[in-house]
Amino acid sequence: MSILVYIEQDQGKVKNSSLEAISYGAALAEKSGGKVSVLGLGSVADEDLDLIGQAGADAIYQVADERLNSGVIQAHAYMVAQVYDLVGANTLVLAKSSLGDAVAARLAIKLNAGLVSNVVGLPDLSAGFVVKRSIFTGKAFVETGIEAENKILAIKKNTHPIKTDGAVVPVEKLTLDLPDTVFAAKITDMEKASGEVLLPEADIVVSGGRGLNGPENWGMIEDLAEALKAAKGCSKPVSDLGWRPHHEHVGQTGVKVAPALYIAVAISGAIQHLAGVNASRYIVVINKDPDAPFFKAADYGIVGDAFEIVPKLTEAIKALKQ
Structure with a gap:
């Protein structure tokens, strides 16, 4: 199994939920005998790129185009799809979030993939690919099977521990086609509350x-x-x-x-x-x-x-x- 993990960053810092997704991907790769590659988009800080390896990545790719910093959904989905094909992945792992949900939905169509969100555990591979997910705002769980060749798993926050004993992995910088058309929707302004923790x-x-x-x-x-x-x-x-x-x-x-x-x-x-x-x-x-x-x-x-x-x-x- 070849796994690609799409991570999110905020002002160059990789989000903890994405580090959890990397560690989940590493555990899944170990269980299935595969490898996990990680994709960072935009200007990710060097020290945070080191954390990606420690969290369990076998390979790290970065597309450092600054236009990707703002989190334009269409651009992120376009780029993830390119790298997914480039590394020959058949499973995409990402953190469940407002951006992750939007990117995952588009990629499910682009990749003709089965998508499961709110994932809370590693899949059962004994009879196909069956994964546990949370429903009804966490009050119940359901086992969901994915039959599609390509799979997308959106991991619920705080359900998988962050691995810290992995090796620091060199980063491969990618220069890929990123047409202006994927930036047809633009984020013109963003205001964040300051002075307190959100x-x-x-x-x-x-x-x-x-x-x-x-x-x-x-x-x-x-x-x-x-x-x-x-x-x-x-x-x-x-x-x-x-x-x-x-x-x-x-x-x-x-x-x-x-x-x-x-x-x-x-x-x-x-x-x-x-x-x-x-x-x-x-x-x-x-x-x-x-x-x-x-x-x-x-x-x-x-x-x-x-x-x-x-x-x-x-x-x-x-x-x-x-």
């Missing part, structure tokens, strides 16, 4: 709920988030009450997150909130109600008054960092 990209999220009794008590959530360099979130009732802005609302009808660590403070754990956070690697719940539903989903739970626990936790974290 919820969808955060490795750590600290969220507060209605149990904090009012916006005047949100300072301890902000202090804990600052100590952890985390993004701040809240439950739906909190944003509905106007205590916090709606872009901080985490849940099924708000922002869905998949951090390495999710800390829920004074949130009961309604099913709508759980649907937005259940992809987190670890969930820590702080609540004075021992019967709060959130404890059933938590990896770690602290039963107690958040007004006492959170400041002490913040001070302990600060002390560890000194």
Whole structure:
């Protein structure tokens, strides 16, 4: 099996979700007796190219055309299809994301490939190619078979560990045809929030709920988030009450997150909130109600008054960092 992994970068930094996809590809290559090649588009930093090898790549290709930095979907799909044919791949692996979903959909048509998204495990090769994927916002799983010769797997964030013991691999720079027609759609401007960690990209999220009794008590959530360099979130009732802005609302009808660590403070754990956070690697719940539903989903739970626990936790974290 020949595997190509398409990675995403932001301002030259390879996203962690893409490093997970590389490690997934390496594990699949080991299982199937194949090799994994990685494609980076645009201006990827040299130190991050080294991380790609450590994550398990056998070969690394880069198309350093700066026009690819902006993530124009048609251009990325066009280039991935060229390199897919160039390396003789039959399987494409990528991280599930807004860009990845759009690129994968186009490539499924270009490559006449079977596409499975939200992949959470390595495929069963004993009777064909059957892969496990998450459905219903993570509340259920389904085994899906791919019969097409070409396969595309979009890996759900935080479902495969990042390999770090691979060898540093030399990068082969490619100069390939990239016609202006694939840039017919152009990104003319992009504005990103600054000064805080963005919820969808955060490795750590600290969220507060209605149990904090009012916006005047949100300072301890902000202090804990600052100590952890985390993004701040809240439950739906909190944003509905106007205590916090709606872009901080985490849940099924708000922002869905998949951090390495999710800390829920004074949130009961309604099913709508759980649907937005259940992809987190670890969930820590702080609540004075021992019967709060959130404890059933938590990896770690602290039963107690958040007004006492959170400041002490913040001070302990600060002390560890000194």
